[in-house]
Every structure is written in C-alpha cells, then in structure tokens.
Amino acid sequence: MELRSALMDRLNLSVSKEELVQSIAAIPAFQVDGTFNKQQYLSVLTYQRLKPELFEQMQEQQMLVQMTRQTLEDGVVVSDEDVANEFRRLNEKINLEYIPFAASAFRDQIKLSDEQFDTYYAEHQDQFRVAEQRALSFVQLDRNQYRNEVVVDEAEVQRYYERHLSQFAIQEQVAAAHILIMVSPEADEATVSARAALATSVLEKAQSGDFKKLAQQYSDDKATAANGGAIGFFARGTMDPTFEEAAFALQAGELSTVVKSRFGYHIIKGQGRIEAGFKALADVEAEVKEALITEESERLAYEDAMDAYNVNRKTGSLATIAEGLNLTVVETGLFERAAAIPAIGVNEDLTQRAFSTPAGSLIAPVRGAAGIYICEVAEIKEAHIPELSVVKAIVEVELLNGESVVLAQQQAEEALAKVIAGTPLRSVVPKGASLKETGLFSQTLGDFVPTLGNVLGLSEAAFSLTVKDAVAQQLFTAGDTFYVVRLKQLQPADPAGLTAEEFERIRSTVMTTQRDELLKAKIATLKESADVTIAPTILRSIEGN
Structure with missing residues (x-):
C-alpha cells in the first residue's frame, strides 16, 4: 500500500475538488494580472510537457502531505510547566570546581624495571622494525652551467613551434x-x-x-x-x-x-x-627559445655525464668522475625506499635504481629537478629489528605514557571516593595540580564546558547536580586527564519573571521541538508497518526537510 492511501485510511484525510481548484488558482505562474487564467495554465503546463491530469494529481499529493503534517502536529500540547522547564534549561547557570589528574603530572613517580622494558620490547617488536636502507654518494651536473654553450637559430625556433603546436593551442x-x-x-x-x-x-x-x-x-x-x-x-x-x-x-x-x-x-x-586556434609564433617566441635552451642544456649535461660514467663504470670510481668534472661528491646518508632522498628529493627513477644496485657500484646518470646525477651505492643496511639498547629511549616513553595514565586514573578514583565520603575537594588536590573553576555557564553551550572544552558526558551530568548532592559520582576523561567534579554554585532561573511575550516565544520553540519529535515517531511507526511503502520524496516533505 502506498503512503497516500495508508494515510487517508489511518488519518481520514482527503482533498476536495474545490480545495484542489483553489490551490492551483493561487499559483502566481498561472495568473494574469493577479487572476487565474486557464490559457496561461495550459500554456505553462504544455511548456513543461505536463498534462493537466498529471499536474493535478501531483498538486493533490502535495496538499495531502501538508494536511498530514498539520494533522500530526495538531496533537501537540505544551503545558506551562514545559515552558518553565525550557526557561530553566536556557537560563539556569552553574559553576563547577574540579581537579585535573593529568597523566603527565605523574610521570616522575613512575619507576620502570628491566623486566618491564624486556616485556614491552618482546611484545612490540614489529613496532620497531626498520626497513631496508641505502646510502648514496653522488655528483650533480647543473644544466644551467651549459646555457652559455647553447646557440638557438630561427629555424630551430620554427621547428620547435611546429612540433609542439598543441602546446600553444587556444581553446x-x-x-x-x-x-x-x-x-x-x-x-x-x-x-x-x-x-x-x-x-x-x-x-x-x-x-x-x-x-x-x-x-x-x-x-x-x-x-x-x-x-x-x-x-x-x-x-x-x-x-x-x-x-x-x-x-x-x-x-x-x-x-x-x-x-x-x-x-x-x-x-x-x-x-x-x-x-579555437593557436598563439602566433611571434607571441610565444621567447617561451620557445627558453624551452630550446633548457632542452639543449640538459642534453649537453647528460652527454658529459654519460661520457664520464662510461669511462669509469668498470672501476666504479665516483671520486675519479668528480675529479674529472671538477665536482664535489655529496653524501645522502641512509634513507628508506619510501622516503625522499636526502639532498636530492623525490626521484622515483633514482630510488628504484638505488635499491636494485649492489653496494660499491655506480648508477648510470639520472635526470632530476636540479640537474643530472651520477651516483654510487655507498652503503646497504638490511631490514632489521634493532636491539633493545638502540630503541630503549622509545620504549621508555611508551612505558611512561601508559603507566602514568594508569597512575593518574588510580589517584583520581581514590580522590573521588574521599570526596564522596565527605572530604573537601581542596584536600585531595595532588602535588603539582590546583583546584580550578569553570565559571558560570548554561546548557546553551551544549557539550562545551568553559576552561575544559568538550568532555564526554560532563555537561549533562553537571546540570543534574544539586546543592545537596553536589559531587559528580564518576570521573570524566579527556585525553589522558581525569577530572573529579563538584557543583560549587547554582544560579537558578525563575520563570515567574517572564513577560507574556517571552513566555509565548519559548512556548513556540518547545512546540516546534515536540512536533518534530512526534512527527519522527509517527513516521517511524508508518515505516515499520509491513503494508506501507513511503516514497523518499514524500517522506522528506512530511519531515519538513
């Protein structure tokens, strides 16, 4: 059963012919000089390729949706007490006092044993695994050093322009x-x-x-x-x-x-x-010449690099190459396959060659962003898990972090138990911490609590505290800090002072909220009915989205 039929049966709704005609006549697009015009109506529908019968069915469906929404909403009644409660929710303010038990404050109290180091290291070895690393020695031939050797003539400019014409296309x-x-x-x-x-x-x-x-x-x-x-x-x-x-x-x-x-x-x-067309050569001549100079400079640099490599590749002597080209050898230091190469940067071609070439061997010249590189594999360090002595500082940090959180929570729980038993909050403040306050705030801030930020569950719990039962019965946690919380001040809100206008404004807000909740409940009931299918567009209309 479709929604329209289901709602008509369940809510006893219908649209009369007169109501349908009046609603269509009220649409401005069908009017001439403010009055419904049948010819205008038919003209607009024809342009939209809609038959009058289909449009009238659509209009009737929309009216039914509106009637359904109104019928469901009419059952909402907002009492004076509902208004008073909403006023209190908006205007009642509280001030909390609290003690933060931050894990970092307890780090100095942690004493770690050798057994703890050994156990953590044994259980987390993969955490310390080091991938294979390579180190390169290299010399760089700067293409810019060859620019003065390049001479570009007009014929070359013309040929480059014609070969790269698509580069100068105008869309x-x-x-x-x-x-x-x-x-x-x-x-x-x-x-x-x-x-x-x-x-x-x-x-x-x-x-x-x-x-x-x-x-x-x-x-x-x-x-x-x-x-x-x-x-x-x-x-x-x-x-x-x-x-x-x-x-x-x-x-x-x-x-x-x-x-x-x-x-x-x-x-x-x-x-x-x-x-569409192409930029004239005269307009791009400088760009073409620069491209030719760059291209030829790189060719000359690469040519020199290949000559030097071919002469020395059997001996594998990068030092000899550097001396012959009057260049300085640079060391990269160790790096992993997934990392950028120190002093060179990201160069996938060179990385692939570096990790497939034996130690002490030369790598054929490789083009890079800054020039041409001739490299030698200086060192290979296989993948491995370092000894505990190498990673002990890292293990120590992890252990201290974990143990300090445990100790902070333990101390906070003990303090909370004492405060619940009647000990003043200021008497359980740990060394290095201090008793803090939020200042007055209301529920309009949602989950946000001044000086604390968003702490899960705190705001809701705080506004349930009373002067008699002022201590929150649980710890609240944010990151690695635990909070013991107590209501210090309650600033009540008295709805008796509301003006009639303010009272009605709040009533309207509560009415809207309760209507939305009722609609969602009714729609959920309809959707759960095995014999009712709700079209998405109709559902969105009823929900008011």
Missing part, C-alpha cells in the same frame, strides 16, 4: 550571463513544476526586458546576480554539460530557452566568443 571559449532559478534535488514534483513555471515567466520578461536587472531580481546564483548574472569566459568541460551545450550554441546578445541543469533552471544570454 574555444564563450562568455555568458545567466539567471538561475534553483531547484533542490529533494524538491517534490509540485515545487519543481512551480520553479519551472517561474523560469518560463522570467524568460518571457528577458526577451523584452533588461537582463541585468532581471538577474539581480530573480537569480538564485548569488555569486553572479549582483553583476547581472555575468559569468565571464569559460572553456568546454568546466560547466554543467547541459548548461555548457546551450551556452556554446549562443551568439553574443542571444537568449537561450529555459535550460535544465542539476542546479535548476537557467536563462542564458551569450556575451562573447573566442574561437
């Missing part, structure tokens, strides 16, 4: 302005039809009116509306496909029909066009 672009009548993806069919009708009406105005003023008045695109809807130039592939297709079909000054996109309905006005 076809158009400039456009638009008026957007936005439609939410969750909108029901009646709303969609009404927005489409508005778009049609705006298009008719735009055909003889001032597009800029209409955009300022009607467009839901706030980023462009103030500027008359102007978007500026854009290329293909940057806009919604439907919008883009329509915009590229327009000449300057030409208006589109109503265009549907995922955002809603658009009226588009063409404002200009840049035809």
Whole structure:
C-alpha cells in the first residue's frame, strides 16, 4: 500500500475538488494580472510537457502531505510547566570546581624495571622494525652551467613551434550571463513544476526586458546576480554539460530557452566568443627559445655525464668522475625506499635504481629537478629489528605514557571516593595540580564546558547536580586527564519573571521541538508497518526537510 492511501485510511484525510481548484488558482505562474487564467495554465503546463491530469494529481499529493503534517502536529500540547522547564534549561547557570589528574603530572613517580622494558620490547617488536636502507654518494651536473654553450637559430625556433603546436593551442571559449532559478534535488514534483513555471515567466520578461536587472531580481546564483548574472569566459568541460551545450550554441546578445541543469533552471544570454586556434609564433617566441635552451642544456649535461660514467663504470670510481668534472661528491646518508632522498628529493627513477644496485657500484646518470646525477651505492643496511639498547629511549616513553595514565586514573578514583565520603575537594588536590573553576555557564553551550572544552558526558551530568548532592559520582576523561567534579554554585532561573511575550516565544520553540519529535515517531511507526511503502520524496516533505 502506498503512503497516500495508508494515510487517508489511518488519518481520514482527503482533498476536495474545490480545495484542489483553489490551490492551483493561487499559483502566481498561472495568473494574469493577479487572476487565474486557464490559457496561461495550459500554456505553462504544455511548456513543461505536463498534462493537466498529471499536474493535478501531483498538486493533490502535495496538499495531502501538508494536511498530514498539520494533522500530526495538531496533537501537540505544551503545558506551562514545559515552558518553565525550557526557561530553566536556557537560563539556569552553574559553576563547577574540579581537579585535573593529568597523566603527565605523574610521570616522575613512575619507576620502570628491566623486566618491564624486556616485556614491552618482546611484545612490540614489529613496532620497531626498520626497513631496508641505502646510502648514496653522488655528483650533480647543473644544466644551467651549459646555457652559455647553447646557440638557438630561427629555424630551430620554427621547428620547435611546429612540433609542439598543441602546446600553444587556444581553446574555444564563450562568455555568458545567466539567471538561475534553483531547484533542490529533494524538491517534490509540485515545487519543481512551480520553479519551472517561474523560469518560463522570467524568460518571457528577458526577451523584452533588461537582463541585468532581471538577474539581480530573480537569480538564485548569488555569486553572479549582483553583476547581472555575468559569468565571464569559460572553456568546454568546466560547466554543467547541459548548461555548457546551450551556452556554446549562443551568439553574443542571444537568449537561450529555459535550460535544465542539476542546479535548476537557467536563462542564458551569450556575451562573447573566442574561437579555437593557436598563439602566433611571434607571441610565444621567447617561451620557445627558453624551452630550446633548457632542452639543449640538459642534453649537453647528460652527454658529459654519460661520457664520464662510461669511462669509469668498470672501476666504479665516483671520486675519479668528480675529479674529472671538477665536482664535489655529496653524501645522502641512509634513507628508506619510501622516503625522499636526502639532498636530492623525490626521484622515483633514482630510488628504484638505488635499491636494485649492489653496494660499491655506480648508477648510470639520472635526470632530476636540479640537474643530472651520477651516483654510487655507498652503503646497504638490511631490514632489521634493532636491539633493545638502540630503541630503549622509545620504549621508555611508551612505558611512561601508559603507566602514568594508569597512575593518574588510580589517584583520581581514590580522590573521588574521599570526596564522596565527605572530604573537601581542596584536600585531595595532588602535588603539582590546583583546584580550578569553570565559571558560570548554561546548557546553551551544549557539550562545551568553559576552561575544559568538550568532555564526554560532563555537561549533562553537571546540570543534574544539586546543592545537596553536589559531587559528580564518576570521573570524566579527556585525553589522558581525569577530572573529579563538584557543583560549587547554582544560579537558578525563575520563570515567574517572564513577560507574556517571552513566555509565548519559548512556548513556540518547545512546540516546534515536540512536533518534530512526534512527527519522527509517527513516521517511524508508518515505516515499520509491513503494508506501507513511503516514497523518499514524500517522506522528506512530511519531515519538513
């Protein structure tokens, strides 16, 4: 059974023919000079490819949804006590005093044994595993040192330009302005039809009116509306496909029909066009020459590097290469495969070669961001788990962190037990800590508590404390800190001083909250019924989303 039938049966709802006619006649898109016009009605529906029978069914469904919501809400009654409780919730304030038991404050009290070190190390060895590492020695040939050797003639410039013509392409672009009548993806069919009708009406105005003023008045695109809807130039592939297709079909000054996109309905006005083509050589000559110089400089550097490598690769002597090229040998130090290479940076080609070349061997020249590198594998350190002595400082930190949290919680629990038994809070403050206060605050802050931040469960528990039962019966935790909390001050809120206007405003707020809760409960009941299916769009309408 569909929702419409189910609700009519369960809530005894129906829409009369007269009510349906009146609701349609009240839609501005179907009116001429403020009065319903049948020809306008049929014209708008024809443009939207809707038959009157289908639109009337959609309108009836929407009315039924509205009636359902109103019927469900009418059962909500807000008492004076409900209003008084809400006033107290909003205006009652409390001040908490608390002691923080921070784990860091107990670190100095922790004494670790050799057995603890051994046990932790044995149980967490994978945590300390070190991946294979390599170290390189290298020399770098800077391509910029070869720039003065490069001479570029006009024929080379012409050839480069022709070979790389796509690099200088100019994409076809158009400039456009638009008026957007936005439609939410969750909108029901009646709303969609009404927005489409508005778009049609705006298009008719735009055909003889001032597009800029209409955009300022009607467009839901706030980023462009103030500027008359102007978007500026854009290329293909940057806009919604439907919008883009329509915009590229327009000449300057030409208006589109109503265009549907995922955002809603658009009226588009063409404002200009840049035809596809290529930048002239004269406009990019300097860029071409720079590319040629860079390309040739790198070729010369690589050529020298290869010559030096080929002469020395059998001996594996990077020192000889450095001496011959008058360069300095640089050491990277050890690094892992997944890391950037020290003094070089990220170079996947070089990393792959470094981890596949034996120790003491040369690596053929590799291009990099800063030039050409000739490298030698200086050291290989296999993957391993370091001895405890190597990682003892790390183990110590982990142990201290864990043990200090345990001790902080233990001390906090003991302090809480004493305070519950009647010991003053100030008497159980641990060494190095101090008794703190939040200052007065209300429940309007939600889970946030001044000076503490968001501490799980604290705000809710704090407002249940009383002057008689002022101590919170549990610890509260944030990170590695535990809190013992006590109500120090209660500033009550007396609803007797409310004006009639304030009273009704709060009543309205409570009414809305209770209606929402009732709606959710009713909808949940309907959804649980085995014979009822609720369409998502109708469900969203009933829920008011």
